[in-house]
Amino acid sequence: MFDLIQEIYATIRRNKLRTALTGFAVAWGIYMIIVLLGAGNGLINGVTNNMGDFLANSMSVFGGTTSKPYNGLKEGRDITLDDGDIGTTRQRFSENVETVGAEIQQAGATITMGDNYVSSSLCGVYPNEATINKLHMLAGRFINDIDLEQQRKVLVISDEQAKELIAGDGTALVGKVVKVDDFAFRVVGVMKRDGSTMGTDAYTSFTTLRTMYGRGNKADRILFSFRGLTSEQANTEFETQYKAAINRNHGASPDDEEAVWVWNRFTQNLQMNMGMSMIRLALWIIGIFTLLSGVVGVSNIMLISVKERTREFGIRKAIGAKPASILRLIVVESVIITTFFGYVGMLLGIATTQYMDATLGHEVTDLGFAKITTFLNPTVGIDVCVEATLLMVVAGTIAGLFPAIRAARTRPIEALRAE
Structure with a gap:
């Protein structure tokens, strides 16, 4: 095994540019997925933090302006809430209202x-x-x-x-x-x-x-x-019934959507969570394609490596080297390069997310009427970093496996004729 490592090291030293390009592709893929996920987490955490200032299972009700005539009353009437509406909320909807x-x-x-x-x-x-x-x-x-x-x-x-x-x-x-x-x-x-x-x-x-x-x-x-309204459909049905009841208290059409306004924090949270999930999915897709570009880079470099060393492999097989030894040589080289540069990319990605956290992760934006945190804790869990690195190592190994199989199957006479 020591001889194999020495041989791989000598090969890497002879092909510094090729190794550097392969390593850059691997490190860049890992680095970008960690930074992208970190930035996405920072944005999501900031939005979640601002949403956390209100109880999720709560609603606020405001009076509006009627948008249609009803029972001889014209549209455009201002609705002001009163004790009757408070009583309606407490008594008629007691099954759900706490x-x-x-x-x-x-x-x-x-x-x-x-x-x-x-x-x-x-x-x-x-x-x-x-x-x-x-x-x-x-x-x-x-x-x-x-x-x-x-x-x-x-x-x-x-x-x-x-x-x-x-x-x-x-x-x-x-x-x-x-x-x-x-x-x-x-x-x-x-x-x-x-x-x-x-x-x-x-x-x-x-x-x-x-x-x-x-x-x-x-x-x-x-x-x-x-309580008891656990889905968007249940909340929508409740809001429709509630608005109709309050509208009747003020002589407005039960289906007038403008007479009373309801701010439902639960459905707002559902919509925001759906949006955050879409952002996470988009970031993962971008990150995976970035990883794939690194895998393609490893595969291409290994193909070039095999082509350049075809004559060398022919000589090895001619003097008795087994196909398995050539296969092992190429695969181990691929694993070492991918693992080393993947680890470097992971460390750089973690360092970048920590820097973002120290500089941007605690900034508060003053909108005049409110102060909000737009970017909070833009970091990625170490488990995600390790998983992304292992994924790149496995993918890089598979990428190096195909040219290795091709080299192992090449007949010595054909390899020796290669230029």
């Missing part, structure tokens, strides 16, 4: 503490807001059911807002009294700002805000979590 809440907004509120103040939108909510929008509390608590029942003047603000109102640790604001316009509120919680427009909101009880600003029985939107 928690029900609503939101009401009051823009342009000023929160003051001493000489410090911050402008904010005041958002009246139900307790399920924290679960559905995945709000992260740093100190204190969120709005609870007692706040709703007693219309308490309690406030939950973001950490950035708290730092504007009090020096040092913003969480120390919990338990203190601040003024919201002309009303005194007690801060009961400080949450982490999520980077979106919701990070500029201060939260209070839905009933408190609605009473303070005389909003009657109205709601800006309804939020609820659901």
